[in-house]
Amino acid sequence: MSKSLYIAEKPSVATEFAKALKISGRKQDGFIESETAVVTWCVGHLVTMSYPEAYNPALKKWTMDTLPFLPKEFLYEVIPNVKKQFKIVRELLNRKDIDTIYVCTDSGREGEYIYRLVDKAARVPDTKVKKRVWIDSQTEEEILRGIREAKPLSSYDNLSDAAYLRAKEDYLMGINFSRILTLKYGNEVQRFLKSQKWSAISVGRVMTCVLGMVVRREREVRSFVKTPFYRVMAALMAGDKEFNGEFRAVEGSKYFNSPLLYKENGFLKRESATNLIAELAEDIPSITEDGNWSPNVNGEKQKELMAEVTRIEKKKENKNPPLLYNLAELQNDCARMFKISPDETLKVVQELYEKKLVTYPRTDARVLSSAVAKEIYKNIKGLQGLNTARDFATEILEQGTYKNIAKTRYVNDSQITDHYAIIPTGQGLNALGSITHTAARIYETIVRRFLSIFYPAAEYRKVGVTVAIKGESFFASFRVLEKEGYLKVLGSPNEKGTKDLGKDKDSPEEGDNGEDENSDQSFLQIVMSLKKGMLLPVHGLMIKEGETTPPKRYSSGTLILAMENAGQLIEDEELRAQIKGSGIGTSATRAEILNKLVKITYLHLNKKTQIITPTLLGELVFEVVNTSIKSLLNAELTASWEKGLTYVSEGQISKEEYMEKLEGFVGRMVEGVKTLNNQTALINYFNDVASYYK
Structure with a gap:
C-alpha cells in the first residue's frame, strides 16, 4: 500500500501536522508513521555549502593567488551533528512505498531552500509526486487547507532559484571578501589593536552594509555641534484660562529673514530675544534682568499689554488605525x-x-x-x-x-x-x-x-490661534480628542485625551506647530469662541532657551526599520507603508545579521536601552572596507541585490543572468583590492578613530 510522506522543518511542526492529519501511529526514531502516512522532520538545515577545502585541500590555506574563488559547480554536504536525522529523512524520501511527498517546511525562501538541499543530497527520484504545502498559521484548519490546496513543488522553482542564489551570493562575497581583506589588511588591524589573537576580517553583503549605517550615524553624532537658540513666548489670557503663544518671524515681521534668527521661531542670541521683548513692552518699564516681562513687578501693576486676534483656524482631523504588524x-x-x-x-x-x-x-x-x-x-x-x-x-x-x-x-x-x-x-x-x-x-x-483596524478613526478638534502684539505675530494651536475610535483598543495618547502633533518643543525645527497637549474640552470651548479682532491681555513675555539636538543613534528596532527601507530611517509609519522595495536583508534574516555583528564585537548593543553603537574593531573594519570595497557599504546597492533575488523568484530575470552579474562583481572587487597600496593611509584613519575610544 502506497503512503504519503509529510516533511516539516522542525519536530514541533511535524507533531502539529500529525495531529491535524489524525496520524495516531507510533512515534519512531525521527518520524511518525501510520498505515497511510508518514510524518518526518528536518532540524533546521540538514545540508550546507562546503568550504573551499572540499574543492581542493590546498584552498584551506588563505592565499592571494587562489582568489577570487568562483567554482563552476557548488558542493554541498550534510551538517555533521545532524547526520543521523538526515539519514532517516533520506531513507524515508526514497522508500518504495512512499509515492507522494508533501513539503511542509516553513513557507518562505529559506524553508524552500532547506527542503531543496535535502531533496538534492538524498537524490530523490523525480518519479515521486512532490507537492508544496504553503500555510500562514499552524492551526488545524490552515494545515488541512494547505495540504488540500498543495501545488506541485515545481511551481516554486523560481523561489528555489532565488534561495540558492542568496546562499551562493553570501558564500562568494563572504569567502572572497573576508579572505582578501584579511590577507591584505589583517596584520595592520591586529598590530594596531596590539592583539595576540589572530582573527579574520569578517565581511558580508548585508552585515557590512549594516555596520556602515551604524558607523556613519555615530560619526554624525560625534561631529554634531550644538546650536543654542532662544524663543520668545507670550502668556495670553482667554477668559479665565492662560495659554502660550510663540513668536514667529513671518512675512511682515521686522525680523522676517533676519540673520539674527536660527529658524523663524528662534533667535541665535539671547540678546536678540531680549531686544524683541523690550520693543514689545517699550513703554512698560517692567522687564526683568533675564529679559522677561511681566505686568506685575514688585507687586505693582503695570500698564496692560494687549494682543489682537488676527486669525482663527478651526478644523476636524481624523486619524486612522495603523496598518497591521509585519x-x-x-x-x-x-x-x-x-x-x-x-x-x-x-x-x-x-x-x-x-x-x-x-x-x-x-x-x-x-x-x-x-x-x-x-x-x-x-x-x-x-x-x-x-x-x-x-x-x-x-x-x-x-x-x-x-x-x-x-x-x-x-x-x-x-x-x-x-x-x-x-x-x-x-x-x-x-x-x-x-x-x-x-x-x-x-x-x-x-x-x-x-x-x-475594526474600529473607526480617532477624531480630533483642532484650533489654531494667531495674535499680533505691536505688529509681531504669535502662534498657538490646540488639539483635543473628541471621539477615541480605535484608541479605545490601543489606548489614548495621554490621560487628558490630547495629542501633541508637533516635534520636540525645545526644537525650533520647521513644522513645529507648538500644539498644546494640556488642553481640555472646557478650554477648547473658550478658544473656539475667540473671534478675529478680539483683544487678549498679555500676562507675560518670556524667553525659552533651547538647543539643537544631535541625530539619534539607532536602537535595535529603528535599525531593523532602516534595513527594511534600504538604509533610510523613516519613522513615520504612513510613509513607510508607501516605500517600495526589498530593503536590506529580509524579514527572516535581519535580526540574525544584527545578532552576528554584536557577537563578533563589531557592534555593541546596550541591553537596557537597545541602543546600538560601533566598537573600535567595528570602526577599523569599516575603514578597511571604505578604502577597498566601498560599494559594500552602499545601502542602495545592497538593497538592489535583494531586489534582484525578488526578480528571480518572480521569474523576471533568470538565475543565469543573476549569477553572471554576481561573479563579475566579486571578481572585479577582489582584483581591485590586490592592486591597492593604501596601508599607510589606513593607519592614519585608524589613529583618528582610536581617539574616540581612549
Whole structure:
C-alpha cells in the first residue's frame, strides 16, 4: 500500500501536522508513521555549502593567488551533528512505498531552500509526486487547507532559484571578501589593536552594509555641534484660562529673514530675544534682568499689554488605525516598549506561531489578503476567549464592523508576496499559560493592533490661534480628542485625551506647530469662541532657551526599520507603508545579521536601552572596507541585490543572468583590492578613530 510522506522543518511542526492529519501511529526514531502516512522532520538545515577545502585541500590555506574563488559547480554536504536525522529523512524520501511527498517546511525562501538541499543530497527520484504545502498559521484548519490546496513543488522553482542564489551570493562575497581583506589588511588591524589573537576580517553583503549605517550615524553624532537658540513666548489670557503663544518671524515681521534668527521661531542670541521683548513692552518699564516681562513687578501693576486676534483656524482631523504588524514593525515596537532585541522578538513570535497563537511571523506585508478577510470573523470570534480582548471582540462582532474590511486599506492582495500580516489566529489560547510574561505582552500587542483596524478613526478638534502684539505675530494651536475610535483598543495618547502633533518643543525645527497637549474640552470651548479682532491681555513675555539636538543613534528596532527601507530611517509609519522595495536583508534574516555583528564585537548593543553603537574593531573594519570595497557599504546597492533575488523568484530575470552579474562583481572587487597600496593611509584613519575610544 502506497503512503504519503509529510516533511516539516522542525519536530514541533511535524507533531502539529500529525495531529491535524489524525496520524495516531507510533512515534519512531525521527518520524511518525501510520498505515497511510508518514510524518518526518528536518532540524533546521540538514545540508550546507562546503568550504573551499572540499574543492581542493590546498584552498584551506588563505592565499592571494587562489582568489577570487568562483567554482563552476557548488558542493554541498550534510551538517555533521545532524547526520543521523538526515539519514532517516533520506531513507524515508526514497522508500518504495512512499509515492507522494508533501513539503511542509516553513513557507518562505529559506524553508524552500532547506527542503531543496535535502531533496538534492538524498537524490530523490523525480518519479515521486512532490507537492508544496504553503500555510500562514499552524492551526488545524490552515494545515488541512494547505495540504488540500498543495501545488506541485515545481511551481516554486523560481523561489528555489532565488534561495540558492542568496546562499551562493553570501558564500562568494563572504569567502572572497573576508579572505582578501584579511590577507591584505589583517596584520595592520591586529598590530594596531596590539592583539595576540589572530582573527579574520569578517565581511558580508548585508552585515557590512549594516555596520556602515551604524558607523556613519555615530560619526554624525560625534561631529554634531550644538546650536543654542532662544524663543520668545507670550502668556495670553482667554477668559479665565492662560495659554502660550510663540513668536514667529513671518512675512511682515521686522525680523522676517533676519540673520539674527536660527529658524523663524528662534533667535541665535539671547540678546536678540531680549531686544524683541523690550520693543514689545517699550513703554512698560517692567522687564526683568533675564529679559522677561511681566505686568506685575514688585507687586505693582503695570500698564496692560494687549494682543489682537488676527486669525482663527478651526478644523476636524481624523486619524486612522495603523496598518497591521509585519516582523520589522513588531521588532521596532518591542525594542521601544519592552527593550528587547529583534532577535528575541523573533524567537518569541516564532514560539507564538508554533503554539498556534499567531500567523507566520517572517513576513514583510502589513495587510491581509482578500481570502483571509472573508473568514476574519473566525479570528475575532476566537479572541472572545481572551479576557483582555473579549469586550472588544464582542463589540466588533455585534456591530459587524468586520464585514466591510475588504474595502479598506487593511486588505490588499497586491502588497502580499509570501504571507500576509502577523495577526492572532484566535486559537491556541490554552497555551497562554505556558508562555513567558514577555511573550504574553507581545501577544497582546499583536491582538490589540489587529482588533484596532475594526474600529473607526480617532477624531480630533483642532484650533489654531494667531495674535499680533505691536505688529509681531504669535502662534498657538490646540488639539483635543473628541471621539477615541480605535484608541479605545490601543489606548489614548495621554490621560487628558490630547495629542501633541508637533516635534520636540525645545526644537525650533520647521513644522513645529507648538500644539498644546494640556488642553481640555472646557478650554477648547473658550478658544473656539475667540473671534478675529478680539483683544487678549498679555500676562507675560518670556524667553525659552533651547538647543539643537544631535541625530539619534539607532536602537535595535529603528535599525531593523532602516534595513527594511534600504538604509533610510523613516519613522513615520504612513510613509513607510508607501516605500517600495526589498530593503536590506529580509524579514527572516535581519535580526540574525544584527545578532552576528554584536557577537563578533563589531557592534555593541546596550541591553537596557537597545541602543546600538560601533566598537573600535567595528570602526577599523569599516575603514578597511571604505578604502577597498566601498560599494559594500552602499545601502542602495545592497538593497538592489535583494531586489534582484525578488526578480528571480518572480521569474523576471533568470538565475543565469543573476549569477553572471554576481561573479563579475566579486571578481572585479577582489582584483581591485590586490592592486591597492593604501596601508599607510589606513593607519592614519585608524589613529583618528582610536581617539574616540581612549
